Amino acid sequence: MQSRSQHTDSYYAASANPIKDFPTLQGKQQADVCIVGGGYTGLSAALHLAEKxxxxxxxxxERVGWGASGRNGGHVGTGQRQGQEELEEMVGFERAKVLWDYSLEAVNTxxxxxxxxxxxxxxxxGNLHVAAKPRHEEWMREEAEMxxxxxxxxxxxxxxEAETRQLxxxxxxxxxxxDEGALHxxxxxxxxxxxxxxxxxxxxxxxxxxVESYNDQDPVTVKTEQGQVKAKFLVLACNGYLGKLEKxxxxxxxxxxxxxxxxxxxxEDLARELIQNDACVxxxxxxxxxxxxxxxxxxLFGGGENYTSKFPDDISSFVRKYMLRVYPQLEGTKIDYGWGGTLAITLNRMPHFGRLAPNQFFAQGYSGHGVPIAIMGGKLLAEAISGTAERFDVMASVPTPTFPGGTMLRWPGLVAGMLFYSLMDKL
Structure with a gap:
């Protein structure tokens, strides 16, 4: 009998609400839609499609919510991963405004x-976005005004500055x-x-x-080790856990x-000292x-990242040094949990939506802004499959450059870039 995977050891898993175990696929199934991935994108698409x-x-x-959807910082921010000024340069004001409106709908959804x-x-x-360097103050003021x-x-x-430090x-x-429109x-x-x-x-x-394989037929056949699903439509919702499934x-x-x-x-007193208004930061x-x-x-403090297949041996100590730079008063505070997760970034930090075939859809690459945008992605996938693809196509039309060198050379290029920007963070 196949052993069941468990959620990674984290505060979230330790405080998870009870839910039934879902079975392993065995034998043959038929459906209108087969969705690969049980994170926010897949669950949102599934729920919206079922309601239609x-x-x-x-x-x-693994388990539903096992990947980044069950391990992230829990911020539900407005906007896209790129700022509106950058989006206007990328796609023009009218399209940038549409993307902004989608982001508000994502939070509301x-x-x-x-x-x-x-x-x-x-x-x-509530979300408080804080300037880590004096020169960031001006553009934060300009962003709020814009x-x-x-x-x-x-x-x-x-x-x-005074209110920020107090908050x-x-x-x-x-x-x-x-931003009082954001959630966490x-x-x-x-x-x-x-x-x-x-x-x-x-x-x-x-x-x-x-999922081990699928074909490009209509209907599509999706195969796992012990079963298969034949469906009219396929949705790939794997994000950072795509692996080699779809080159x-x-x-x-x-x-x-x-x-x-x-x-x-x-x-309570220390909690309010750290975040006076209980916003996410x-x-x-x-x-x-x-x-x-x-x-x-x-x-719950997130800090630091790496670009290999391995996590640090002691994640709590790895993150703790970042926490103490912000809150030295927590030097003696006990750390109960430390965990990591894998997300997918794109070269321009905008999500990647599209089709592989008329009956095969995907959404991925949320670049750290996945809670609201992945939920919206699932909603738009459901719209597209049900015959109303205009809004999905707006997201799919946002340019998504390929990493130089593709999957073979993207890693050394990314590491070099990340190290450069990490150095700039320290200056």
Missing amino acids: GYSVCLLEA VESLINKHDIACDLKR LQNRYGYDKIRYVD VGSERYFAGTM LHPLNFALGLAAAADKAGVRIFENSR RMAGKIMPINNFVLATEPLG SDTLFVINYWKLSGDNRL
């Missing part, structure tokens, strides 16, 4: 799914923007709640069912590893630090 009346099989190699399906995931509001005036977004405001309890930052949550419990909702809606979910997509993304720790529960470094308070007042 489609029969759906979802195949997950996360919140509406939580409310509709009564998902307990420590949902909170979003207010050019995009009509009234939920963001500029925060000066985050650290002398390290010089200004910020406070317990990412694994959100994923598990989506899986439970999809299951209730009739989606057939199979865990420990790694036509692999050169557009680069898997990288990011790391998080969770402290012991903090007293991220800084402006290229290799960003990001943090928030959990539902039980632990500090």
Whole structure:
């Protein structure tokens, strides 16, 4: 009997809501849609398709929410991964405005799914983006003004140095923007709640069912070690765990590893000292630090990354040095958990949507902005499969350059670039 994989040892897994085990695929199944990947993209697509009346099989190699969807920082930010000014240069103002509106819908979709399906995931509001260098202060002020005036977004405001340091309890930052339209949550419990909702809606979910191959026929046949699914449509929702499954997509993304720790529960006074308004926080470094308070007042702090197939031997110590640069007052605080996960970045940090064939769709490459955009990606995949592809095609039309050298040479090039920007972070 095949042993069942378990979620990585993390605060999220330790505080996960109960959910039933889904079976391993055995034998033959038929469906309108076969989805490969049980993270946010796949679960969102499955749920939205089932609500439209489609029969759906979802195949997950490990457990639902096992990958980045169950390990990330839990930030649900507005905007795309690139700023609006960069997007205007990339695709023009009109298209950049559409992408901004999609990002707001993405955040609203996360919140509406939580409310509709009564998902307990420590949902909170607000994101504080803080300037790690004095020269970042001016563009943060300009960004807030641009979003207010050019995009009509009234939920963001500029925060000066004194208020920023008061809000985050650290002398390290010089200004910020406070976005009351953003959210943050317990990412694994959100994923598990989506899986439970999809299951209730009739989606057939199979865990420990790694896809080994599929063909380019119509209908498509998707094969695992012990079974197969024949479907009218195929959705690839693998992101950083795509591996060698589909070489036509692999050169557009680069898997990288990011790391998080969770402290012991903090007293209320210390928790409010660290984050006065209980927002989630991220800084402006290229290799960003990001943090928030959990539902039980632990500090969840993400910092540092690597670009190999291996994680650091002691993840807690690896991340702790980044945490102490921000909060030296936590020197004596116990670290209860440290874990890592793999995400996929694109060369220009914009998500990669598209088709491999008329009946084969994919979405990937969220570049660290995956909670809202992956959920939106699943929603747009469901729209495209059901015959309304205009909005999916808007996302698919955003340019996504291939990494120089493809999958063979992307790694040394990326490492060289990341090391350069990491050096710039330190200067």
